[in-house]
Amino acid sequence: MHKLDRYCLPSTLKEAVAELNAPGRKAVLFGGGTLAVKTLPPSADTAVDSRLLKLNYVKTDSKYLTIGAGTTFTELLEKPAVKTWASGILHQAAFAISSRMVRDMGTLGGNLVRPYPYNHFPCLLLALDAQAVVAFKGKTQTVPLAELWSPKLMPLLGTKAILTEVKIPASSKNLSAIFEKFSKTESMWESYAIVTVAMEKKAGVCRSAAIALGSAVPTAMRFPKAEALLAGKTIDETLAEQAAAQAAAALPKLTQPEKADYVRGLVQVLVRRAILQAFAK
């Protein structure tokens, strides 16, 4: 039995944060609602719909590509900057969201704030060193993306605090990048692994590389030791294999522990392949 007795549509961030923090009330923020509707706690009494907050935008300046948290995947697909940024992997990841209706309804914010292992964007944006901007009690705070999933911040998001936008450093614009999702069928949300590799290259040398993994692990992660192996080197099969083995060895608890052997092998293959493809681009 739901206790919901108030549905509000604030038009400013201030109003929305105030609704979420109203004394004696238990509010839930709605983006597109694709997860919120089915996971609404029975104790929630207020639904705060973010639809009028105008958080759907994509902007570029000399420092960042900034994406509003309320941007739907369909809106992302329509933005020219997204088409080409970092070899087009943001576009590719939005295009691969499993259903047209979810692309029309679901937002980037919802994808990041409740980072189901299978979600595309936690892994992808981790590889691009994205930052998250969070509004909470009259202040906005910019934090590294991974902090969204910290035990301190995560419970506040959508109940007391709002993710307003994601900032992707301009330095990632021309990175040579690969996004690969490995699932039983192309149109499945659930997958075995999502790998993102983003590489800066100059004169036939990899200057730096980011390797991120989603899906196989409960929370998207990077592999600093494997990345360090690639920095400043010309990449060949042997080096890519070494880095991939390093990544596989660094895997923590898996999302599907019963398939550990298969998933570890798969991650190693996907990482090696993505490194070679990014370097060859």
Next chain:
Amino acid sequence: MPKTVKKSNAITASNGLFTVNFELNGVKTELLTKPGETLLDLLRRSGLRGTKKGCDTGDCGSCTIILDGKTALSCLMLAVQANGRKVTTIEGLGSPAEPHPIQTAFVQAGAVQCGFCIPGMILATKALLDKNPSPTEPEIRHALDGNLCRCTGYVKQVEAVQIAAQALKKQPKKKGK
């Protein structure tokens, strides 16, 4: 009778019910909904059973509606979220006596078997063709990728969208259709 209390862009439930005011198939409509009720359940409870309940989890697309010009899954929306918006269901498109060209095209192409997925498919097609009157085959497949069909192999449905696109180009534009 429960009453809608409007206060700074908010609706408050009265006697455990929200009053939702929205445009349903071009007609201003007021309906009462329980907290937590989905738009799908409200529509079906109100007699609009063309919107189907397949999975109720967002996976099948049979509950697809058009919401302010975009597709939406009515099983993943609270009914109260429809307040102030424009909703089109299959009943808003055509009737057996006067079918919409997309409906005619689905029949013509033999794209309908049991018919359960078809309202969702047709609304997804409508949203596609409103935006892109000449879609390519990959564009059609991508636009219908959220609508599952257990009977056909999708080939006839892609054909139906192509036939509908041609038919609509020949038609003078009707408002809201």
